[in-house]
Amino acid sequence: MSQDFKFMSKYILSIIVTALLAFVSGLYMPWWGIAVVAFLVSAAIPQRPAFSFLSGFLGVFLLWEVLAWWIDNKNNGILSQKVSSLFGMGSSTVLLIVITSILGALVAGFAALAGSYLRRLIYPGPTAVTP
């Protein structure tokens, strides 16, 4: 089992776990539940800070992208077009979905980054720098 594979599987696992738990948090918590989730996941699964950030970012980016797209599709874009033009973006639904996902992704990414630094603080040493 190569180091690369181990690293990749942690990375992918983080993304999937972040996305799943973020979804669950959305059912029971306010919107910033995604930050809590990303923070905890990166504190629990040790990765380098940059990759922690990326897995938080991507986890929520994918989740929100899929959710927003799914909702918009079921709604025939009725509301997204109106909200887009309310914010002066014409009636571009795609842009609104991307902005939505990036915003959630950034929040989660930075929360994950914080989580990863916290872990380093508590468990300094080689475990934190696997690859």
Add this chain to the structure above:
Amino acid sequence: MGQFLSPQHGFWQNAEPVDKDFGQDLQLAGLKEPAEVYLDDRLVPHVFTANDGDAYYIQGYLHAKFRLWQMEFQTYAAAGRISELIGPKGLNYDREKRRLGMVWAAERAVAEMEKDPVSKEEADAYTAGVNTYIANLRESELPIEYKLLGYKPELWSNLKTALFLKFMSLDLAGYESDFEYSNLRSLLGYATFNKMFPISQDSLDPIIPADTLNRTPGITVKAPAGSDSVYLQGRDIFSVEEVRKPSRDNGSNNWAVSGIKTKSGSPILCNDPHLGLNLPSLWYEMQLSCPSFNAYGVTFPGAPGVIIGFNDSCAFGFTNAMRDVRDYYEIHFKDESRKEYWYNGQWTPTDFRFEHIIRKDSTEYIDTVAYTVFGPVMYDKSFSGGRRANTKYLAVRWKAHDAGNELMIFNGLDHARNYTDYQQSVKWLHTPGQNAIFASKNGDIAITAQGEFPAKWMRQGDFVMPGTDSSYQWQGMIPQSETPFIYNPERGFVSSANQFPVNPLTYPYYLGGEYHNYRGLIINRYLSQENEIGIEDMMKLQLDTYNPFAGMARPILLKNIDSSSLSRDELKYFEILKHWDLHYEADAKGASVFKITWDSLKAIVWDDELAKANERGFYPVNSTLLEGILRDSTYEFLDNINTPVKETLRQDINLAFRKAVATCKNLDRDGKLSWGKLKATRIEHLANLDPFSRLDIDNSGGGYAINAVRNDHGPSWRMIVQLTKNTEAYGIYPGGQSGNPGSVYYDNFVDNWANGKYYPLWMMEKNEETDKRVKAIIRVTRF
């Protein structure tokens, strides 16, 4: 931002699946017995309950489910609380509402409502229904407007219901022009004023035509000495301006035809109330069915009951009474503390009411309003409404201040079985005064010019009155026993279209107010001529776009325009005007040329007088000018008082036409001269959010036509009910059943409304549960 964009919390949650299944099983704490709600293909709920209270409870629940933001927003506006939502921009609006005494009046109305066990039960059940919905509302389900503006709904209360009803009173019984009138009278003289704003019209066809009123009036009103001469003679100028004046265009049509004139042999009742058009719509359609009544029609999100509609025995509707029930008195305070005012020869103590206006940043603005025997002192040094400064103390006396129990009229009509029930029900309506129309399956038709109106002497309340003693006060209310009505007249129909309710020259009390005469004329002409009337004829009549005003005015224009001296351009528009078929059709350029020419003439004729009185833009109604020049081609106002020469009708009209052509040419070049484009009907979202509005509706209709569609105003609900054994009814309103801009049901009626289509109104029977029109079932049980 995250809150708003989160797909699991924010606006995405308001993006309703287009094929959403609204069916559910609900357990609600306030329900007494199990109930069912059947939602049909237009999302109209058919509510079946085991008792009255449950019907109103579920009505409240459904209003909140589909229209919560609008309900609350309207009551915020009524109570002068807009500052809480939009900040300092709302302050003047809020102060105006507070100083008018809106909250004070609503509090008095609640006390009255809660005194009667019937209306109390109804209001309580409704309030409980709304609050059950709010209590179970998750954050993600909040209407999108809350998410955008960043606030949350409060609990509902009977006071909010009362506030909503006062809001309707303000819209319908809040229009007057006392300050404009005072200034015009003061600066132009009483004689000139009387000619510009006469108390009657030549083309008069009152709602109550026959002389059913020839009994001795119960109240003899006496005008105080000097009221028609000394008072206001060149001395007083009022600089107050209303922040938001109720619409001058509020009006409506209703008529009922007796079975002798219909194809089916049964009466037909029609009603189309003309009101400001908004999204979400003022109206919400529903059927309420319980053992004691079964009513279908439009309801007000914010109040219980069916407002305009029909039940198993009869149909009912309204048009606005238009009378002036809001007057002002100039108060003389002892000093700036406003603690005492001079009244009937002595210093009288003032009451103060502290209005706490909360700003968006949660700080308070406290407005201290002085209350006198006349009412609240609305305008003073600190508040003039508009831009100009004001130093006078002006108290407002408004009929809507008086406690009334208006819920009972709708309760009564929803339950009404016959003419007697109708008559008893409408007596509950005090303000806003309405022409209440009625038809029943046993063949009766009737109309009542209902309301509680002050008994006024000639011109009382048209001008600001002295408030130092009781001589100018209202001397009493016209007794309800004298309310003008007609019941099964020989001519076979009753109708109203905001014209004079009675002949103002012979009626013992002064009416006040502004009236629209033209729609009534053509409705009555049509109904007297036609027989064998069917539902399609009634639809055609409601959608009729003939402009009777232009029918009378165009000949004078054409006769006076000097066509031989016109340029090629001018001739082109002259021909368009000449060949127009007098209908407000969407593609008719003639309708636009006529309007632009008339408006230009109106300005030429009146602007000089209005400028002298500093009341620019406050034009007399168009019938005054038309009747003036029809009567007399040397009508005195044709002269421009600022020039040494005496202008003639011919000169004025030619000048007006030349000016109009310049405007027409520009519009034509931009492709905007067709009537539909010029009128530019729009249905604006209540918070003026354009993407949530429907702009640029290019349809037919216009102010003087029966189909009175204007820019932001028009037939807000068109209804036709044929009272055959099985009722056959049609209706439509320009909106949709859902208040959610993310729903397909938000504005799905708009295009059909604009194109003059109707929906069949389905009075569902309990055993029709499996009918294919039922799209979803909500089963409600007690929690």
